[in-house]
Amino acid sequence: MASPSTQADYAAFEEKVKRTVYLDNLSPHITEPVVRSALNQFGNVKSVHFIPNYIEPRNIPQCALVEMEDLMQAEAVVSVTSHHYFMVSGMPRPVRARPAEVNMFDDRPKMPGRTIQCQWLDENDPDFKVAQKIKDLTKLNAAQSAFLLKQQLQEEESLAKYQQDILNTNYKKHEVIDNIMVDGTARRLADRYNLRCD
Amino acid sequence: MSHLRVTRIEDNMKFKWGRKKGVSKTDERIQFYESFTYEDVEYFVYDCAYIYCKGDTETSICKLVKMFETPTHVKGVKVVRFRRPIDIRDILGNHNPQWNELFLASGQGVGCRDYINPLEVIVGKCSVVCTSKDERNPHASKIELKWADYFFYRTVDVEKRVISEKFNYEIDGIKVEYFFNKRKDPKLISPSNLKRNIKTEAGRSILSSKIDLVEKGGGAVNTDKSGNGVSPVLLAESKRAMTSMGENRRMSNENSTLRPKATINKDGTEPGQISFRQDQDKANVRSSDSLLPMNESDTRPNKKRKLLLDGQKKVPKKGEDIDGKAGNASDKMVPELAGNKGAKTHAQFLEVTRRPDADRSTWFKKLPWDQRLQTAEEMGTLVLLDNLDPSYTSLEVEDLVWHAFNRRVEAKMIQQGTFSHPHYGKALVIFKSKDAAEAAISKLQSECLILEDGRPVVGCKGTLTQQGEPAKFFGHLVLDVNKRQRQHDEKAQAKEMQELRSQLKSTEINELT
Numbered sequence: 001m002a003s004p005s006t007q008a009d010y011a012a013f014e015e016k017v018k019r020t021v022y023l024d025n026l027s028p029h030i031t032e033p034v035v036r037s038a039l040n041q042f043g044n045v046k047s048v049h050f051i052p053n054y055i056e057p058r059n060i061p062q063c064a065l066v067e068m069e070d071l072m073q074a075e076a077v078v079s080v081t082s083h084h085y086f087m088v089s090g091m092p093r094p095v096r097a098r099p100a101e102v103n104m105f106d107d108r109p110k111m112p113g114r115t116i117q118c119q120w121l122d123e124n125d126p127d128f129k130v131a132q133k134i135k136d137l138t139k140l141n142a143a144q145s146a147f148l149l150k151q152q153l154q155e156e157e158s159l160a161k162y163q164q165d166i167l168n169t170n171y172k173k174h175e176v177i178d179n180i181m182v183d184g185t186a187r188r189l190a191d192r193y194n195l196r197c198d
Numbered sequence: 199m200s201h202l203r204v205t206r207i208e209d210n211m212k213f214k215w216g217r218k219k220g221v222s223k224t225d226e227r228i229q230f231y232e233s234f235t236y237e238d239v240e241y242f243v244y245d246c247a248y249i250y251c252k253g254d255t256e257t258s259i260c261k262l263v264k265m266f267e268t269p270t271h272v273k274g275v276k277v278v279r280f281r282r283p284i285d286i287r288d289i290l291g292n293h294n295p296q297w298n299e300l301f302l303a304s305g306q307g308v309g310c311r312d313y314i315n316p317l318e319v320i321v322g323k324c325s326v327v328c329t330s331k332d333e334r335n336p337h338a339s340k341i342e343l344k345w346a347d348y349f350f351y352r353t354v355d356v357e358k359r360v361i362s363e364k365f366n367y368e369i370d371g372i373k374v375e376y377f378f379n380k381r382k383d384p385k386l387i388s389p390s391n392l393k394r395n396i397k398t399e400a401g402r403s404i405l406s407s408k409i410d411l412v413e414k415g416g417g418a419v420n421t422d423k424s425g426n427g428v429s430p431v432l433l434a435e436s437k438r439a440m441t442s443m444g445e446n447r448r449m450s451n452e453n454s455t456l457r458p459k460a461t462i463n464k465d466g467t468e469p470g471q472i473s474f475r476q477d478q479d480k481a482n483v484r485s486s487d488s489l490l491p492m493n494e495s496d497t498r499p500n501k502k503r504k505l506l507l508d509g510q511k512k513v514p515k516k517g518e519d520i521d522g523k524a525g526n527a528s529d530k531m532v533p534e535l536a537g538n539k540g541a542k543t544h545a546q547f548l549e550v551t552r553r554p555d556a557d558r559s560t561w562f563k564k565l566p567w568d569q570r571l572q573t574a575e576e577m578g579t580l581v582l583l584d585n586l587d588p589s590y591t592s593l594e595v596e597d598l599v600w601h602a603f604n605r606r607v608e609a610k611m612i613q614q615g616t617f618s619h620p621h622y623g624k625a626l627v628i629f630k631s632k633d634a635a636e637a638a639i640s641k642l643q644s645e646c647l648i649l650e651d652g653r654p655v656v657g658c659k660g661t662l663t664q665q666g667e668p669a670k671f672f673g674h675l676v677l678d679v680n681k682r683q684r685q686h687d688e689k690a691q692a693k694e695m696q697e698l699r700s701q702l703k704s705t706e707i708n709e710l711t
Binding site: 022024051052053054055056057060063101102103104105106107108109110111116117118119120121123127128131132134135138139141142145149 | 568571582584585587588589590591592593594597598601602610611612613614615616617619622623624626643645646647648649650653654655656658660661662663
């Protein structure tokens with residue numbers, strides 16, 4: 001039933017998937033040219049597509065699908081980012097990269113040779129209750145994962161806050177030192193104590 | 199993760215030393231032992247065990263190399279660790295290890311956790327078989343391989359970042375023969391032992407609550423099929439782990455793809471238990487794999503029952519499957535069985551073909567998808583379909599809705615990313631009218647629309663997260679850059695002032711003099 005054209009389409013699509021890298025942990029401020037220039041060191045970036053966030057909570061980082069020119073470049077991106085911290089646009093949070101999968105594309109062509117079947121279950125069918133239970137479980141699972149995600153985001157937030165506090169205090173310390181250098185207090189004190197001060 | 203919070207007194211009661219082995223050469227008061235019993239499991243020297251330290255993401259496996267007690271009653275066990283492939287994935291590179299393969303960690307850099315306190319960290323026994331072709335290693339039989347939880351044949355030097363198949367003369371001061379399989383091998387782990395260990399592990403796992411959940415779900419199935427004489431076999435297996443597994447296997451045959459928390463790959467999962475279970479599931483794939491060929495060859499519903507029986511009988515002997523769902527392998531079992539189900543229920547499967555005048559929808563130019571989503575949500579025509587096969591495309595979903603509800607809709611599959619479940623897909627569907635959407639939702643809730651592999655489709659009202667202003671991004675640490683700028687200017691100004699002052703001073707002095 002699969003026509004040769006759909007098969008060819010699908011093959012081309014799969015090939016494209018192999019060349020694509022899935023980037024994660026991107027800041028929402030990052031735009032397409034930024035990603036492009038960041039990944040240009042690995043080779044030619046053919047296209048960048050940000051995945052819109054429709055149903056997940058607001059605060060999760062952005063994700064993008066980046067299509068490279070060939071397979072080797074895509075693999076290089078993935079391996080380098082996994083071994084070293086890769087920061088895009090100066091964000092202290094490193095970016096993760098994975099090889100893309102078919103399901104990440106929402107405009108994917110149909111898998112050739114597959115037909116979907118569906119069926120409405122009768123109330124008297126013995127599996128009806130099972131199906132109902134399964135549906136409840138699905139909903140439960142969705143709620144649980146949402147909760148877990150929320151917890152994780154909260155942890156991230158507290159960690160970020162902690163780091164920000166540390167950063168601020170360090171900066172203040174540096175400021176103090178800088179100030180006394182600038183207005184000569186340090187030099188005068190040094191002269192008095194006969195110490196060198198640069 | 200608090201399953202190891204036992205008090206001191208209880209510790210001492212559950213822990214018992216075995217036979218003495220001798221005293222340490224360096225300090226005569228340190229007593230070595232050959233074995234110890236903790237929580238009814240006896241651990242001998244050179245056994246392998248699971249170890250969980252607080253803060254790890256999963257248990258480690260290690261070989262107990264020395265057991266001793268110091269004069270201050272501190273119990274210690276020296277261990278040599280095995281590394282899981284996931285721990286050393288950086289070093290692995292292109293090697294593709296199997297799921298239950300381990301690597302013996304050699305060289306320095308193993309960390310200061312070579313000495314452990316057994317009361318705190320030992321979780322259970324483990325069986326590891328060495329399949330190295332080294333001549334000093336007795337070859338492991340097929341049975342041993344099948345029964346073992348893990349196997350290894352390579353070492354990894356963490357510091358030098360090298361994997362090798364060669365074994366040195368000794369590893370960490372212990373003769374390498376002790377790492378290979380035992381020659382006489384009287385200690386083949388018996389099934390009862392395994393089952394006991396597994397039960398203790400299952401008991402400890404916080405996810406045991408999941409078993410209850412699934413048992414309740416599976417209970418319905420059990421009663422349905424009880425008339426066919428299946429339950430006597432099940433009842434005979436009174437061990438809790440086995441019954442829950444049996445029910446789950448059957449329930450999972452009907453819907454294998456729903457697996458709450460069993461194999462969540464998201465990052466949102468709690469570290470600790472879930473990846474531990476994932477590993478167990480993967481380790482179990484081998485056992486389930488061997489069941490597959492039998493099932494695949496048969497398609498009649500009666501035989502299906504019999505196969506299930508055989509499947510259950512087989513598994514208790516192996517004693518490897520623990521709790522929760524069967525491994526991913528049962529996925530493959532399901533398509534055949536679901537086909538049988540279709541034959542059993544008298545309704546026909548509707549085949550979903552391209553709906554009529556599908557191409558007509560492209561005649562009119564449409565607003566961009568985002569805007570359509572927004573308007574749909576406002577108008578109440580947005581529906582979120584869940585538990586679809588993740589490999590469906592948007593067009594297939596549209597066809598599906600056409601065939602199921604006889605309505606023309608627009609649909610889009612949600613792209614799978616870090617936060618989506620790998621085993622089921624979701625789609626956002628825009629109906630033409632609010633009534634249509636609500637009717638569809640209520641129909642999905644009251645009746646069951648089953649897809650070809652036995653999944654029921656779940657529908658609920660679609661709600662979008664607010665788009666618009668950029669979301670907060672944690673990890674973006676900023677210094678007040680403006681402040682810096684001002685500082686800079688101030689500094690420059692201050693310098694200028696100083697120079698001026700000094701100039702003025704010198705001129706003043708000149709004038710005065």
